[in-house]
Amino acid sequence: xxxxxxxxxxxxxxxxxxxxxxxxxxxxxxxxxxxxxxxxxxxxxxxxxxxxxxxxxxxxxxxxxxxxxxxxxxxxxxxxxxxxxxxxxxxxxxxxxxxxxxxxxxxxxxxxxxxxxxxxxxxxxxxxxxxxxxxxxxxxxxxxxxxxxxxxxxxxxxxxx
Numbered sequence: 139x140x141x142x143x144x145x146x147x148x149x150x151x152x153x154x155x156x157x158x159x160x161x162x163x164x165x166x167x168x169x170x171x172x173x174x175x176x177x178x179x180x181x182x183x184x185x186x187x188x189x190x191x192x193x194x195x196x197x198x199x200x201x202x203x204x205x206x207x208x209x210x211x212x213x214x215x216x217x218x219x220x221x222x223x224x225x226x227x228x229x230x231x232x233x234x235x236x237x238x239x240x241x242x243x244x245x246x247x248x249x250x251x252x253x254x255x256x257x258x259x260x261x262x263x264x265x266x267x268x269x270x271x272x273x274x275x276x277x278x279x280x281x282x283x284x285x286x287x288x289x290x291x292x293x294x295x296x297x298x299x
Contacts, residue, residue: 162230168242169229173222176249180222183257184215191264195272218256225252 188211192199201207225248232241 165230165233166226168233169226172245173225173229173249177219177222180253180256181215181219183253184218184260187257187260187264191261191267195267197275218260221256222252225249 192202202211228248229241229245232238232245
């Protein structure tokens, strides 16, 4: 599919508003060639964050090792990769002729901003999960301790009646 665009050339002897032809397929192919190898880095960063927080909360994080926990992790992984695909939409539209030259030089900025956002968001989310798991573990430990104390005192029966 071929589309036409208007290229504005400032400071040039060429007339402004010159019509040029470009291929949408070429723009999409260029976006895929740029973004797909970087998806590995994106997924590796998110995996390192998840594994880091998993091992940081090890006694409590064992509860994540269930079928529901694994399915939830798979769902979040798919969701993160769908969010990663938002870069394609931006990239294809910004590659249109007036901005193409500049964009191909600075699109790494979009990658690093997206990587920082996803990594920071993921880290905050995992930290909240770890905090909740530790709080639940402490609550369960307190309850178990209270049961042990109560069960030690219970065989004598209630006193003072």
